[in-house]
Amino acid sequence: MRNRRYLRLFTIPLLLSLVLLGGCDAALLNPKGYIGHEIKTLIVISVCLMLIVVIPAIFMSLYFPFKYREGNNAKYSPNWDFSMKIETMVWGVPIIIILILGSLTYYYTHKVEPSNPIPAHVSSEKPMTIQVVALKWKWLFIYPEQGIATVNQVVFPEKTPVKFAITSDTTITSFFIPQLGSQIYAMAGMETKLHLMADEPGVFQGTAANFIGYGYSYMLFKAVSKTRADFDAWVADVKSGQAKDQVTGDSVNVSSLTPAAYQEFRLKENMASFEPVAFYNLTPSQYGKDGLFEDILESYIPEPKPQAASHQSASVGGH
Numbered sequence: 001m002r003n004r005r006y007l008r009l010f011t012i013p014l015l016l017s018l019v020l021l022g023g024c025d026a027a028l029l030n031p032k033g034y035i036g037h038e039i040k041t042l043i044v045i046s047v048c049l050m051l052i053v054v055i056p057a058i059f060m061s062l063y064f065p066f067k068y069r070e071g072n073n074a075k076y077s078p079n080w081d082f083s084m085k086i087e088t089m090v091w092g093v094p095i096i097i098i099l100i101l102g103s104l105t106y107y108y109t110h111k112v113e114p115s116n117p118i119p120a121h122v123s124s125e126k127p128m129t130i131q132v133v134a135l136k137w138k139w140l141f142i143y144p145e146q147g148i149a150t151v152n153q154v155v156f157p158e159k160t161p162v163k164f165a166i167t168s169d170t171t172i173t174s175f176f177i178p179q180l181g182s183q184i185y186a187m188a189g190m191e192t193k194l195h196l197m198a199d200e201p202g203v204f205q206g207t208a209a210n211f212i213g214y215g216y217s218y219m220l221f222k223a224v225s226k227t228r229a230d231f232d233a234w235v236a237d238v239k240s241g242q243a244k245d246q247v248t249g250d251s252v253n254v255s256s257l258t259p260a261a262y263q264e265f266r267l268k269e270n271m272a273s274f275e276p277v278a279f280y281n282l283t284p285s286q287y288g289k290d291g292l293f294e295d296i297l298e299s300y301i302p303e304p305k306p307q308a309a310s311h312q313s314a315s316v317g318g319h
């Protein structure tokens with residue numbers, strides 16, 4: 001009889017937590033790369049540590065009203081005011097948990113620092129660089145080593161550390177491939193770095209993890225990890241002018257991303273639709289000495305102020 005009552009007391013919270021947990025996005029708990037695995041470990045340990053406080057607190061919030069309900073005749077001690085046992089528990093346990101949580105967070109924050117390369121013991125492959133430019137409302141990926149560029153689809157070899165060099169040619173946003181690891185901001189005139197690696201071939205959802213205005217919800221891309229041989233074959237296809245969308249398998253025409261074509265593409269705002277996947281060839285000689293990515297970064301360096309004195313009167317009217 002007594003046990004039945006307890007059971008009934010816990011049924012509703014249990015059902016409720018099942019319903020709520022059922023809606024969880026599993027991407028962060030289903031990582032597919034070194035950085036993602038490390039972050040998942042930190043999330044799981046942190047949640048478990050916090051449950052040491054949460055579970056007893058939930059239990060007490062149900063048990064005490066039940067025990068001291070009217071008619072139960074539980075022990076009444078109006079003159080009691082101190083218990084070393086309780087004081088030690090309520091101060092000691094949180095202090096210990098905060099110390100552990102703090103140290104763990106410090107350790108993992110440094111271990112998965114986005115600008116640090118993937119450690120050599122994780123992968124012996126030579127790292128590759130992909131430059132990322134956030135645009136309205138699409139992502140441009142530049143492969144400086146391969147001389148190609150893509151839109152809204154980034155392809156890279158598995159088990160290979162990828163260094164993403166990230167900037168924006170519009171507002172600030174955030175570059176995020178949840179299954180591979182951390183997110184980092186994309187800011188105009190600045191370059192942020194994010195090192196990620198995929199453990200296996202696969203297609204991962206990439207997103208702009210920052211609400212930045214109407215149309216940004218179309219700023220999604222697919223990150224495709226392939227075997228080294230498939231990746232090399234794809235690069236050769238793009239360079240030869242005909243390549244397949246690596247998610248749908250449809251043919252994609254390859255055009256040339258000249259500075260003029262880039263400007264036109266940059267100003268095109270897809271406010272109500274997804275920008276289709278596109279592949280480009282890059283001709284390095286068409287850009288500044290370091291390439292398209294550097295040209296975009298440098299376009300945010302303010303022009304030097306006109307020389308004072310003799311040119312002063314001329315510069316008042318502007319250019």
Ligand SMILES: [Cu+2]
Nearest residue numbers: 174209210211
């Ligand atoms: Cu925030």
